[in-house]
Amino acid sequence: MITRIEAYNYRCFENLAIDLSRFHVLAGANGSGKSTLLDIPVLLGELLTARQIVDAFLDPSPTTGRPPRALSLMELTHRGRGGAFGFAIEARLPDEVADLIAESTRDPRFPAPTHLRYELHLAPVDSGLGLEIVGEYLVLFHEDTPVRPIPGQQAFGDPDEVRDTGRGKSRRVQPVWLEHWRPVIARTRGPVVRFTPEAGRQGQQLKLRSQHSNLALDTVPFDDTQFPAALWFRSMLWDGTALYAPEWSALRQAAPPAGREPKLDTQGRNIPWLALQLKREDPALYDAWVDLVQLALPQVEAVEVTEREEDRHAYFRVTYSGGYKVTSSGLSDGTLRVLALTLVPYLPRTPALLVTEEPENGIYPQAIEVVMQSLRTVRGSQVLVATQSPLVLAQVSLADVLATRMDPATGAVTVVRGDQHPRMADWHADLDELDLGTLFATGVFE
Structure with missing residues (x-):
C-alpha cells in the first residue's frame, strides 16, 4: 500500500508531501490538482515501459488512452519555470515480503524494514527538448525511523560522492541515510546503477549499466530471493495500479x-x-x-x-x-x-491501487451512497477517489478526505487531510450535526 506521495516542481505542485491510508476521497475545485496527484503512481508505472522518458509525458497514455500529459516539457514544471522536477513514493511492504527480508537479515544495525521509499529526479537536456534521470533511489526503512528530504532537494545525495582530503587523495563520503536506511537502488547522472541485495548481509553490491532513458527500477535483477521488495514495487506500479475510468x-x-x-x-x-x-x-x-x-x-x-x-x-x-x-x-x-x-x-x-474520478457523474443521488460503500470495501486494494460532489463527501469520514486547494498568489497546490485541516478546528463540536458534504458546499475546505 502506498503510504506517502511527494512531488517537487511538478505542474501545480511546488512542494507536495501527503501521507495516505487505504481509502481517500480527494475533494477540491476544478484545477486544484486532484487529477495530477492521482496520476503520479500511474505515470511512474508508464515510465517503466516507456521507450524514452519523454514518451510518458508527450504521448497519449498507453494504459488509459488519455491525451498526452503535456504538449511541451516546459509545461511539466511548476508555473513553467523549468529546471528539474521529481517524485517520491513510500509504500508499506506486504507481510510476506517483509518477513522474507527479516528472516534473511543478519545485520543488527538495521531493524527489519517495514516500508520502502522510491525517488526519481528528472532534469531537462538538449536545450529543454529531452529529459534525463539525475537521481533514482530505492531504500528500505522501518516505520519508526523515517527520513524526510529537504523540500525540493534529493533526500539521499550521491552514493558515490568523494571528497578531496587535501593530501592528493580522496575518500568516499558515507551519506547519513546509510545509518538508518537499507539502500537497494542508487543512481545519479550516468548509466551506472548500484544495486544492493535486500536479503542477507548488506555490503554485496552489483554495479550495472542502464540506459539514460530507462528507469533503474525496470532493470532490477529478477531474483526474488535477493530483491523481493524492489520486484514487488515494480510489479505494483506496472501491473497493479489502475486508473479506472469506464x-x-x-x-x-x-x-x-x-x-x-x-x-x-x-x-x-x-x-x-x-x-x-x-x-x-x-x-x-x-x-x-x-x-x-x-x-x-x-x-x-x-x-x-x-x-x-x-x-x-x-x-x-x-x-x-x-x-x-x-x-x-x-x-x-x-x-x-x-x-x-x-x-x-x-x-x-x-488492482493493488485503484484510482477513479468523479464516480457520481450521471448517478441518481440516492445511489451514490451505494457506490461509495462499494468503493470503500474493495478487498485487498487501496482506493483513491476524486470528486467535486458534496453528495460523495457526505458518505465519508473526515479522516478519509484529502482537501486540495490552489494558492491564487503562487499557483501552488496544497493537499491537507481532512482531520488535519486548520479550518476544521472550529467545526469539531458540530460535526455530528453537519455532514462533510454540507461543509464542502459552504467552502470550508477551500
Missing part, C-alpha cells in the same frame, strides 16, 4: 472474449465477462452483487449476462419492474456506471 460508449457494446482469467480493464470494456465469471465461480456472491445493484436502482428486478453463441461476445441484460428487459446497448449512462463501479468489490482479483 468508457460508457464501449460498455454499450458487446464485450469480446476476455481470456480464461480476465482482470479489470481500466476502461471497463470487459465488465460483462467479469460479471459472468463471478456468476460461474460464485453464484451466491453474484446474487449479493445483484442485491446491491437493486439497492442502488430499486426498479431493477434482475441482472443477467448473455454470451452470444455466434461470436462469443458478452453483454448485460437488465430486467426492470414489469418484466421489461434492456440490453447493454440500451442502458443509461447512470445504470452502466452503477454496474461498473459496484461490481469491483466482488471481483476475486483487484
